[in-house]
Amino acid sequence: MTHSIPHNVLLDLPPFPPQRTGELADRVAALLGTKNDVLLVQGEAIIALEAAATSLARPGLKALNIVTSPYGAWFGLWLERGGSEVTNLAAENALPITFAAVEAAFEKQDFDLVALVHAESASGILNPLPEIAALARSKGALVVTDCVASVGGHPVEVHRLGIDIAVIGPQKALAGSAGLSMLSVSPAAWAQIEKPGAKEISTLSLLDLKRNWLEKGRGALPGMPSSLELHALDAALTRVEAEGLANVIARHETAARASRAALKALGLRELTPPETASNLATAIVLPEGISVPDALAAIGPNGRAISASVGAAANRVLRFQHTGRLAGFEPVVANIAALAGALNRLGHKADPGAAVNAILEVYNKASAA
Structure with missing residues (x-):
């Protein structure tokens, strides 16, 4: 439609x-x-x-x-x-x-x-x-x-x-x-x-x-x-x-932490260490044997915040965005779920339940703070 x-x-x-x-x-x-x-x-x-x-x-x-x-x-x-x-x-x-x-x-x-x-x-x-x-x-x-x-x-x-x-x-x-x-x-x-x-x-x-x-x-x-x-x-x-600007920034910080915790639970490695990473997007290195085009094809339209990275590393790196309206609990969960499903279809064992639990833990801590 x-x-x-x-x-x-x-x-x-x-x-x-x-x-x-x-x-x-x-x-x-x-x-x-x-x-x-x-x-x-x-x-x-x-x-x-x-x-x-x-x-x-x-x-x-x-x-x-x-x-x-x-x-x-x-x-x-x-x-x-x-x-x-x-x-x-x-x-x-x-x-x-x-x-x-x-x-x-x-x-x-x-x-x-x-x-x-x-x-x-x-x-x-x-x-x-x-x-x-x-x-x-x-x-x-x-x-x-x-x-x-x-x-x-x-x-x-x-x-x-x-x-x-x-x-x-x-x-x-x-x-x-x-x-x-x-x-x-x-x-x-x-x-x-x-x-x-x-x-x-x-x-x-x-x-x-x-x-x-x-x-x-x-x-x-x-x-x-x-x-x-x-x-x-x-x-x-x-x-x-x-x-409130401080709340907007905090929302992005939480979305970034939750995304990275979930990606780690899926067995993926970040390209940039957390101390030098932005709150806007996370560059993730795909497992051996999975190419960026194959990953994006398997993700399909459900992962609207996932795209290829840039530069020489683009053939092995995906960009997971958590910016603007995507810096929120539901978009983060939806995109992690789409990525987990794609990885499983491509032969990489990924536990979406563990990833969602990692997201919940980060958001629960943020709410309690």
């Missing part, structure tokens, strides 16, 4: 009140724990990331770009396109960067900017943002962070950590729509963006947004604002505020 949303829900939407766009930005700032300027960018978060790189890049800017996913690699390319001198520091495949590696890079030379992804939903890793941000600050470098996946799943404390640009989107842990993204910009970041050679008259220009939105009273967004996406962001923020 095909399910569709009634047309009248999506068509003829009332325009989003222009005076409320500034309120949306303030609510995002509260979510990020910052008094820095917050910009709304029309488009998926990759556009906000490219706009940040494009607006910051200048000839002579020395950037340490930490690569733990394709997004990190693209950010380095965008900085290079603007003339920056980029040192790409790549982690081992499907693993987080180590703080020691970042320290070693700073021992070789100074940098004006450090860029990294906080949490990777594709591989389930968590980079050591607090330690890296503290080191960058001590060296006088700007900190630019892709927090698209981590916001709502992990604490993202922009002021406390001293993050100069934090890019977020509502489509992951906040369980919103992907068509609008946001970023916070510190005074130090603005000072770099406003240097001679700034990108102007461009959809990738943060300076244009500053002049045409921030400095004009934060009314209607420049161009043709999408009322659908603005209403969707409003709804997502309202839901998060009603639940």
Whole structure:
């Protein structure tokens, strides 16, 4: 059966009140724990990331770009396109960067900017943002962070950590729509963006947004604002505020612990140790003799949160997601059950009862806490 949303829900939407766009930005700032300027960018978060790189890049800017996913690699390319001198520091495949590696890079030379992804939903890793941000600050470098996946799943404390640009989107842990993204910009970041050679008259220009939105009273967004996406962001923020950000993060933590306990009960090994794993997804190594395509075919449509991982390990690794609306008891149980059934059909003995008991134990402890 095909399910569709009634047309009248999506068509003829009332325009989003222009005076409320500034309120949306303030609510995002509260979510990020910052008094820095917050910009709304029309488009998926990759556009906000490219706009940040494009607006910051200048000839002579020395950037340490930490690569733990394709997004990190693209950010380095965008900085290079603007003339920056980029040192790409790549982690081992499907693993987080180590703080020691970042320290070693700073021992070789100074940098004006450090860029990294906080949490990777594709591989389930968590980079050591607090330690890296503290080191960058001590060296006088700007900190630019892709927090698209981590916001709502992990604490993202922009002021406390001293993050100069934090890019977020509502489509992951906040369980919103992907068509609008946001970023916070510190005074130090603005000072770099406003240097001679700034990108102007461009959809990738943060300076244009500053002049045409921030400095004009934060009314209607420049161009043709999408009322659908603005209403969707409003709804997502309202839901998060009603639940409470701390509770949203705790829900993701519990779902992650329960998923990993259940996967262990099924006899599966995590690719990333728990201390460097995110609350968003778990990368699991399949038993010998079972390929990713075979596993996904056996899982079928019931395991809607299970997919292939990325990178060189993708032929042996599955990604088990527990993000957004999937970070809850029922979705975790349903997907573990689908995976257990698939493993048994493929000849790997898996006990779904033991896995469900492991999930119950984690959720019972969380309820009692």
